[in-house]
Amino acid sequence: MIRFDEKNATFTLEGKGFSYVMGVVDGVLEHRYFGAPIHADDDLSLFRGEAATSFEARVPGKKSQNQILLEAPAYGRGDYREPMFLLRGEEGETTLDLTYAGYRIIRDHKLDGLPTSFGGETLCVTLSDSVRGVSVELFYTVFDDCPAVARSARITNTGAGKITLLRAYSAALDLPDNGYELITLHGAWAREREPERTPVPHGVLSVDSKRVSSSAPLNPFAALVTRTTCEEAGDAYGVALVYSSSWKIACEGAQNGTTRLTGGINDFAFRKTLAPGERFDTPEAVFVYSDEGLGGLSRAFHDYARGHIVNPAFVRRPRPIVVNNWEATYFDFDYERLYPIIDAAEGTGIDTFVLDDGWFGRRDNDSAGLGDWSVNLQKLPEGLAPLIDRCHARGLKFGLWFEPEMVNPDSDLYRAHPDWAISCPGYEPLLSRRQLVLDITRPEVRDHIVAAVNRVLSENAIDYVKWDSNRNVGELFSSASDACDRECFAHRYALGLYDLFDRIVLANPNVFFEGCSGGGSRFDFGMLYYFPQIWTSDDTDAGMRCRIQYGTSLLYPLSAMSCHVSVCPNHQNGRTTPFATRCAVAHLGATGYELDLSRLPEEERAAIKEQNELFRRDEDLILSGDLYRVADPFAGKAFGFLVVAKDKSKAAFTLVRLFGETNAERLIPRLPGLDPDAAYRVEETGEILHGDTLARTGLPNEFTKWGDFTAAVYHLTRL
């Protein structure tokens, strides 16, 4: 709900579990409060920043903004903290004085060319600088069902000369106190999203990506927590960007004891010139608040994502259970190699066969063929039809892999259009995985990709697409644009990408699209707007997956994570884990298989059928349940997820003991989140225990200490 108190010039945003208050004082839009619900009509001006010295307070005229909590900090009016905006005029002037000009409330707000949260109510506050000829609209979208505020900004040149944006972040949040710790998610290929917690110093601490991708090394997310915040208690503020290209998030401990969190498009190599009348939209930054620690923060993000980012047509629909041939065959396949996998899937509960990399062009390894989206007739002389028919005959759907943004130098596409690949004039093009990135900032390149991919989709019965992207962009240059445009190349790439998604993903509503980027290197809310699920990591080892899925769950819901069972020894790290553990961990997301089903021992194939029946029975927990992380694999000896139905009628508890131990300590995590007064029956043990008991004592178990990576799954049903 959005309220404006005209008398006190105060805006109040309220929703489930939070209040957000700001006020206008002397034309400046000040931040007052963000946190647990309060009586927002109380006089919050008491919390205003004060002049640093009594001397400054006595000086007539506008005060320095350095002491104030600001909603839209700019540079040039005495605020020396990290600004949200930095603009340069034609004469090189950088001062920007944003003054309140009005507000309006919008339904169905949509940013230009960018994925935008839906299903909320949006407050738009307009600020302007008449000297510079700049108007800034600040958008705040709030929702009934989660403590989240999606913020962004639209900057319009209302003057007569050109203005250049040197920084245009999405939002800033000034908190009135300090002493916070910053939690970020760092990682690498096959080791994505490991939480890291660092005290916020006086000064600026920032995380970013310069890879023209949201990236594996750092995820576009940060949380501020107090020193005592833990998994299920304490204050936590999170921010995540609805954005898939280069980004930055900065956190500043300021001299006056306040803390600022700001970020958005990375201002590295960024510059955007606006002619008179032109405007620029920043991507959304979503802020959530929790007073239930990191668990509450995650549940807020999960509700936000499922309610306001992921396509409603798919978000709660049972997901395809796939078998993917990548780890079964890699590039080495033909009909005879693939048919047994398809045949073996029949009757197991697997419902989709996905043909991965290698089906097109002259693609026998990663050195050739990318960009040539017609069937590799040497491998598959009669095209895709025999495979699709085989799938249909076995009751399966058919899925296909694409990497539309890429090209190999050894491809017909590159030979015809070498200038379509991104490179910097005078230098050898920068290869990675022996491929180049297509310059999708160019409309003709996008038109070609759209036509090529949509042709394959329209000529074949394809139900599922895996959209991969296996390298980062290393050179910020387009041979088609002018020098100005090149200076915001990374953002133009994002706009090109979203245009492709609009014209391929949204234009094929009957196809289920899965996102992927060399595993989980582009896992962000911008991608989730188009892809209901994303391949979480190329690391399919259950041990590593405990860590990766744990870190990913900090802000992304379980239903967003594709998680597959693969063979042992694992192809990424050589580890052997029990088959049951691999299933248990892969069933904590959109599940599937990444192996040669025809070569599995019969007892494992039979187990798949049983496992899939169980998965389907409780899939609603994965699609819409509340997650409680009850054992942290980074901190302790176990990994534990409890997923509780929204109405608390049932829950599933998965526990993995990482290493076998002799004379081991007890491992009985407490299970919060159930109905305290209700009795639950534990399906596997027959025990009956109340929710409050489980929250205080945990679930007694005879959990094995024998061997590494052993798992147990317990199903709890309310009586």
Ligand code: DGJ
């Ligand atoms: C990276 C993906 O993450 C893998 O699953 C597989 O699709 C390969 N690319 C294919 O090149």
